[in-house]
Amino acid sequence: MRLWQFGRLNGNSIRIDKEIGEPLGLVDGSQVFSTMFRYEEGGTSSHEIILSTFGPENYRQLFDLTIYMIDRPGACAQASKFLADRNVDILNSDSLSMISGVAMVWKMLVDLSYFGEPADLKAEFDAAKKRSSSSLDLIDALILEESHIADRYTLGATAGSKRIQTKKIKRKARTPSQIQKGNYQIPKEFMSELGDVKDGQPFMMVGDMESYVLSITLLDPSLQLMSISLVVPDKPGAINQVAEALGRSSANIIMLHTKVLNYYESMSLEIVADVSQCTVSMDELRARIEVALSAFKTPSEVKQFRPIVL
Known part of the structure; x- marks a missing residue:
């Protein structure tokens, strides 16, 4: 199930639309428990806020x-x-x-x-x-x-990784907050941990339906997001051809979603990529993807290639 959205921070408020909130129970009036993790790898660090309607004590049962x-x-x-x-x-x-x-x-x-x-x-x-x-x-x-749905909430996204260090940020108050008018207010402790966060900073939300949690991460303001929608052959290597074409052009894949349309014939491929460091124009990037897919006999199509405006 494809469940992701992008938005911009309004003070300490994050807008959660019905499209992503309802499947997870994050609707107006619902109680929300939150936890934060800091991830570090190779001198780079990032934070993640996880929202859940199930309190920590409920996970045990x-x-x-x-x-x-x-x-x-x-x-x-x-x-x-x-x-x-x-x-x-x-x-x-x-x-x-x-x-x-x-x-x-x-x-x-x-x-x-x-x-x-x-x-x-x-x-x-x-x-x-x-x-x-x-x-x-x-x-x-x-x-x-x-049930192992507590793992995502209590251990973070990279449990078991040997390269990425994970630290849970503790809160003094463990009481739940509420979704009000479709908005979630980031707690003060989390805002302090995030440091120099600017109003209007972009963020990404990903719904995890296996754990019933919503993951929120703030993005670098310099990111340039591109939405790419394709129909590719349902053949080994087809996705790799697209990924390599993007990688050679220094376009970083942030999201990827696939779904079989016709078994062994075609599948849909949706990608969100950061093209802020891309070494070629968007027309050239599209052409590179089309050339990469032309190696397959099965027809393919780049259906959408547009910037995401937040």
């Missing part, structure tokens, strides 16, 4: 639950009643009929804070199935696994 059901009327009702009777709170979830009329899968993130130990939930389900309870006759299996 969040689990991934998958329920396999028979695709019949009442299956979802049986599953939800089993959980409701045990005070298990369903959070983000997707229910999908995998084999129409036969099988359905319901994947969800659940909060066990009001229930207890996860092993007990599985034990109660197994016991009910052994009794051949009619209340679960449409439920085939239940799988409960520890």
Whole structure:
């Protein structure tokens, strides 16, 4: 899922549009927990602010639950009643009929804070199935696994890296803030850590749907962002040809998103690149990409090549 946006800082305020905020629960009135990390590598440092609607204490009781059901009327009702009777709170979830009329899968993130130990939930389900309870006759299996969504919030973006040093910036106050009129206010401690930040400085937001967090990083004011949209062959090396054409021209890729359109034939490729240090004109850069893709027999197309105006 493509979930990124760019904007400009208004004092200490960051605008979060519905397009990126709603999938993550970051809407007006929602409580927001925030954490900050400083990353260092080779004498260069940068900061990241992470926003989440789940408080740090809640992460301990969040689990991934998958329920396999028979695709019949009442299956979802049986599953939800089993959980409701045990005070298990369903959070983000997707229910999908995998084999129409036969099988359905319901994947969800659940909060066990009001229930207890996860092993007990599985034990109660197994016991009910052994009794051949009619209340679960449409439920085939239940799988409960520890959720790792806390890793992104508590460890940062580069956990495990041997080259990049990560430091978490501590806050005195751990109380959540609120999204108001689509805006998030950066806490004073974070603004102090950021140092010489100017009003109107560009920033980048990236939504992480696996961890349900929003990553915010401030960008160098000298950046020149270019949005590039292509249709490329769905062949090994096609993406590399585009990346090398940009790299040879000193255009730095900031974002990249791919999606197969026709398997083994074509795929969409969306790129956001910083061209402030580019060694050629934008017309020449576009031409280099087109030449690089011409090595493939499958047709390709540079559909969009325009600057991003913040």
